[in-house]
Each structure stands twice: as structure tokens, then as C-alpha cells.
Amino acid sequence: MFFKAYYALVIKGHIQNDQSVFIYYGDDVTSLAAISICLRMGCQVYITVKSEELKDFLLRRFPNIEPSDISSSISVSFMGTIRRRTNEKGVDIMMGILSKALVNKLVQCLAKHGHFIYISNDDLSCGDIDLNTYNCILEKSIIFHLIKLSDVFESNDVRNHIYNLLNDGISKGIVVPLPKKIYSDFEVQKAWDDLNSTINHTEKVLIKIRDESPKILAKPDRTIKALPTLYFCENGVYIIIGGLGGFGLVLADFLISRGARKIVLNSRRGLSSIYQSYCLKKWSLIKDLTVKISNDDSSNREGAEKLVKFSETLGSIKGIFNTATVLIDGLFVNQTADNFKRALQPKIYSCYNMDRISKERCPYVQYFVAISSVTSGRGNPGQTNYGMGNSAIERLCEKRRKDGLHALAIQFGPIKDVGLVADSEDNDKALRVAGMTPQAIDTCISSLEQFILQDLTIAASYVIEKQGSAASNSGKKSAVEMVSAILGVKNIDSMDPTRSLSQMGLDSLMASDIKQTLLRNYNIDISIDSIKSLTFDEIAKFAV
Incomplete structure (x- = not known):
């Protein structure tokens, strides 16, 4: 937090000794670091806080601050206080973690040639500033600074300058440990709740794993249980074959929620439903997100190569997911070679081609995932061709693993929210044939995440229908x-x-x-x- 505070005040705000600084919301760790820097430079500091408890905390931590210099952020009375204390001049620097709505008010607190340091995750555009505020900015020649910590690391000179400031601040007692609260490893949930509370952001939350030891440990002497979370590369490209199907759209939503910003949805049919259009419209509102649709047929080599080349125009391919399915049910004696081919095309034909092309053009994709079915492992009357296609992609995944490449095939049962069973006119019939109860799509995505994190090759996720005798089935259908x-x-x-x-x-x-x-x-x-x-x-x- 001192790193960000030095960047905002010294590099951007060009703070000088004995200036006046207004820190809005002085109750977060970045503001605490900024207050420490300003006081060391002899600056007059004005602060707003959300509660009397936080005001008392600041007075204890910084005894040199006068109680009259700390105002409540709930009302706008602090603006009158600043005008009076600065003889209507205003402060030299205004700094805070702000919402866009506050910008128009707080500009009034700045002096001529003042610096407005805006710390936020949102970009500020001219449309967010009203006309009166814009005129005030021009009249006072106010300089705006939008602070993004990511910008700091783009320049070695700036980074080295801040390192020097930090070292100097440590030696002079400016940079001191921020307030902290230590929890045991049995209080992880309480620590998380406190961290997410809106009451107090002035303390760093630490988890104590073990007592300190003077000896050097070759390996950890103990661990705590933790649930890992899967995230995706924002610069990587992720291909979803069957991406406009129900499962494919939900999977795309999951990838986006976990950081993916370049998605290619592959579908031979293209857009065909209102829900598909809704998803694309929703994603178009997300900043820096690119979602493209490809109609190339990956079941033949030429189409698969076109799909990969098209995806490479967006960046490096990091993941390939196959969610495509075609069902042509019928007892084996009634099946034809053409029926088998059509059922196998979105499965093994597509996976085989994507395997071959990816090995040639992007051999080190992080994720190669194929959605299989329990019909591969358990069988199902009338779905010999479908079971064969799924079994084949599982053998392909095993081969990729032997070659040292990532591969995962997941056998799912019937899914109630999206997909073929959900779209079936006789949903109950499809479920009874499989002997399973429908599985919610969100639990399917959760299973997919856990299977990837466990580094499995073939996994299964389904819900077995409750078994019982006729007597115990009295509440069910006859x-x-x-x-x-x-x-x-x-x-x-x-x-x-x-x-x-x-x-x-x-x-x-x-x-x-x-x-x-x-x-x-x-x-x-x-x-x-x-x-x-x-x-x-x-x-x-x-x-x-």
C-alpha cells in the first residue's frame, strides 16, 4: 500500500513540503500509508471517515492530527470546513478511493493548479463530469490523475524510483508496518468474513500457520486444507466447440467469470435462438472482452485448421473445449453406417482433428477438455453410436496424456437445465432410461473445475436416481x-x-x-x- 501511496502522491501529485492534502475516506490501508507520508513532509492533512470509531483509531495512530481535521464522510459539511481552514483557497492535493458521483463535489475543494488523484478500478470519462465541474477544472487548471497500480510496473524508471522512496521511508520511519490482525488457521472463515466486512478496512488480515522457528525448514512441517480455484489467462484464447449449445454458453460464461477475455464459440449452425443473442449482448457490455463465432466444421481437417488459424488471430490458444453432441438413437439392429458417422462427427472426428492441428500449431495448450457421457462407461440401450463416440474421445485423451499433453474427458449424466435432455419433449423418459436424476448445470461446471484442478484424465459426474421397492415407491409414479x-x-x-x-x-x-x-x-x-x-x-x- 505504501507503494501505491508513493506513486500517487510523489510521482503523480508532485507533493511538496508544507502543502495541504485532503484524503477522502482515510480508513483504508492505502490512505493510512498516504497520511504517514504527508505528515512526515509537514503537510496539513484533512481527512473524512465513516464513523466515530475510525476517527478515534486515526487519532490514536497519528497523534499529530487535530480532531477538527477529521470530518464525517456521511454529510458534505467537510467541504465548508476545508474552505474555512484554507481561507477559501482549497487544498493542493485531493486523494481518495472514490465513486464517479463524488468527483463533481470534491473538485470544489481543490485550489488553483491542484492535483486530483482518483484511485478507482473504473475508468473516468468526460461523460461522468457535469458541465459546471468541467468549467471549474478549466478555470482552476486542475490536473487529474487516474491511478492504476498496473501502470506502475510498465516503467522500470518509475519502479526503481519508488523502491528508492520506500528504502528512504523505511530508514526515516515513514514506512512502518500497517495495523494487522492475526488469526489462527482454525479461524480462516472468521478472517475472511472480517476482510469482507464494510466496517473496518484499516487492518491487514494475516493467518498464522505455525510458530516461528529459528531452524530452516526443508519442507513445510504442516499444511492447512484449502479449496483451490481455477482461473484463466486474460491474454489467452479459449475455443469452445459446440459453443452456442446450452452447455457451451454456460461454459463460456464460467470462463469469462474466471478471467478469460478471448472466447471463440464454434458452431456449424450459427445463431438460432433468442437466448444465444442475449448472451452475446450481455458479454458485449464487459470491458476488454472479445467473443467471436466461428462456423467452421471441425469434424474435418480443413475446418479444424481454419478454426485454429482464426482463433490465433486473437492471440495464443490456451484451451480447447468440446461440448458438441448429436444424438441419433435406435437399437443396434436398426442403426446404419450413416447414423454412426453423424453421431461420431462432433465427438471423435472433431476431437481427433483438433488434437492433430493443435499439436502442430499450439502443442502446449493448457486445457484440452472433452465433454463425454456416462453412456461410454455404463452403456444405454439405443445409444451404441453415441457411447462409441464418447469412448473414442476418452481413448484419445489417454493417448494425449501418454504424450505429456493435457487432456480431460468428463462423463456427465443427464443435465436438467440445458442440453439434449432439457430440450427433450419427454424429459422423464430420457432420465429413466439412464437410471439417473437430472444434475444442475452449475454443479456440472463446479465438477469440471475440480476435475481440471485434480489433473485427471477421465472423470464422471452424475446423480443416481434413488432406488427402492414398490412399497417404498408409493410417493412416485406408478x-x-x-x-x-x-x-x-x-x-x-x-x-x-x-x-x-x-x-x-x-x-x-x-x-x-x-x-x-x-x-x-x-x-x-x-x-x-x-x-x-x-x-x-x-x-x-x-x-x-
């Missing part, structure tokens, strides 16, 4: 309701309970669904041929 849902019958009362299921339009895939449902919920194992001749009168007896 066997008749489950079977009618699979058949697509909306009104159960309109059915003839004596008709066989085959007479009601049962096909082989539906029969397989019913077989799995009866086995899972009622522990009844019945053949496909027997299911075809079943009636609803007979099915109703399964719950007895």
Missing part, C-alpha cells in the same frame, strides 16, 4: 404411469387396459426402455417379447 409415459400416452384414462402394448404402437426401443424401468423400480426381469404382449391390467399388478 408402473402404469411410467409405461404410458414411455409410450407417449398423455391421458391414461383414455386407454383400453386390455389392449397389448404392441397394439398401442410399441417399438423395439420403447420395449427396451420399459424393460429397464421395470427391472430398476420393481425388480421384475421380463423379456422383450413378453413386454410386447403385456396389457396395462397386467402392469398395474406389478405395484402390488
